[in-house]
Amino acid sequence: MPLQLTIGQASDAGPRERNEDYCGAATPQDEQLATKGALLAVADGVSGNAGGREAAEMTVRGVLSDYYATPETWETKAALDKVLSAINRWILSQAASHRDMAGMATTLSMIVLRGRHFTLAHVGDSRVYRLRNGELQLLTTDHVWDRPDMRHVLKRAVGLDQQLLVDYAEGELEPGDVFALMTDGVWDRLPQKDIHAILSLYQSPQMAADDLVAKALAQGGQDNASALVVRVEQTGEENLSDLVAEAKRLRVPPRLKTGEQLDCFEVEEILHESRATLLYKVKNLTNGQLCVLKTLQPLMADDVESCNGLLNEEWLGKRVVAHYFPQILPVSTERRSALYYVMSWHAGDNLQQKLDSGQHFSAVDVAGIGIRLAKGLGALHRLNIVHRDIKPANLHLGDDGKLRILDLGVAMSPAVGNLRPGTPGTPSYMAPELFEGEAATPQSDLYSAGVTLYHLLTRRYPHGEIEPFQHPRFGTPVAPTRYRPDIPQWLENIVLKAVAADPKTRFETAEEMLLALEVGERRPILPPPRTPLAGRMRGWHWVLVLSLLMNAFLLYLLFVS
The missing domain is CATH 1.10.510.10 (Transferase(Phosphotransferase) domain 1)
Known part of the structure; x- marks a missing residue:
């Protein structure tokens, strides 16, 4: 079953003329949701700078688009780190080349929900909370100076330094988990018990987000206030396992002969067979295209490792789009009655x-x-x-x-x-x-x-x-x-x-x-x-050398005596 989420977000400029906060969420469908997950982010542009809003918006927009452009085979943390480093360099270049953007920077708190896991990335003083089984937990640490008179001065932010240092955290998802991402305009005005009460009160993430922002401003908030709330209605399967869950119900087909059909493919010849696999040259009867169909030997039907290997090969092959590799051809689950995959054929x-x-x-x-x-x-x-x-x-x-x-x-x-x-x-x-x-x-x-x-x-x-x-x-x-x-x-x-x-x-x-x-x-x-001579010599080599030296020494003693 795929990951299911309900999301709500709210943002208000409050008494300020301009809202320098920015929230965003991306919830792709089907395969991309399983491989890349849903991404949610909140950013707070540094107050007092003309480029604060631009930094916040471009950071969130950039990470929402660029993360999904990274290869699906990259680990989530590695993909986020690559994207955030590029965004940090871009903001620094904008601040250096435009006088009115000098000093532009932004906080960023974001979370990727995928399968049964989450990955959190955080820099600055926005926050991420999690409500689980009635207990509220703060998952982030504010990157501000410890002195009371400097508690709003950031030590880290996107666009603040050439080297961006991001906090990452990972954990398991459970159905019913509620994550709340918010800027300091919300959490600074609301005690944690009030945040807890609001997140516990509403089943609707949208109502919770609206109430968080409204109550923060009602408590005398003088800053922009933004909150993004997501409820995990149902966790997904493990990354690759989610994609192949349907394929696991498929059985290895019997050995095929020339002229026999498997679904919409007609066998023309056996190209290769090994102890574990069979490769057939087949014709797609729907369009006449020649293809290679790869499956397992019937004797391997109950070999879990071999079945996993075939599924792994298809999944990775779909992600390698280059003319140095045969291309995996799409075959819908509904049209596939056995465990196999199809790729392009080349003479x-x-x-x-x-x-x-x-x-x-x-x-x-x-x-x-x-x-x-x-x-x-x-x-x-x-x-x-x-x-x-x-x-x-x-x-x-x-x-x-x-x-x-x-x-x-x-x-x-x-x-x-x-x-x-x-x-x-x-x-x-x-x-x-x-x-x-x-x-x-x-x-x-x-x-x-x-x-x-x-x-x-x-x-x-x-x-x-x-x-x-x-x-x-x-x-x-x-x-x-x-x-x-x-x-x-x-x-x-x-x-x-x-x-x-x-x-x-x-x-x-x-x-x-x-x-x-x-x-x-x-x-x-x-x-x-x-390799040095000493490194190439084995134990018996040394025994031989010592034996020769000893014999030479004995001969010397014999002659001198």
């Missing part, structure tokens, strides 16, 4: 198929593939998604010349909630730190990309082939020129840097690796430092 083969068919990749070919792969990974990492299984079999080279990254089945993002996909990757392409149980990162993806380029050049692996049951040791990788002397030095240096055992010596970002590949021979990078 061509994956790189492993090309290797198996005997295709030779020149250094120029591999450099070009590396550039496109780095661009694709950069697009993925900017969405806060780590692929975790980059290898030739998951890279498709289309007849149109485009490289596409396949299979997000084990990809990870903070937004996947409880639907955690399976273990990462293919051992020979896995970064050393993953064998130690560390979490996958963009750098581990870049390591896999480096192994992929190495394998395309040499058909070997920089640290040797690794079997699933092995716990390998990693030292200095074998230089690819040992197998292919024709590889240019600049390309070898890039590949060796990508597959370095120590993450600190690898490329930090896909963009850094892309730049190195694009400038190529014109500005070659230095080869990564070799």
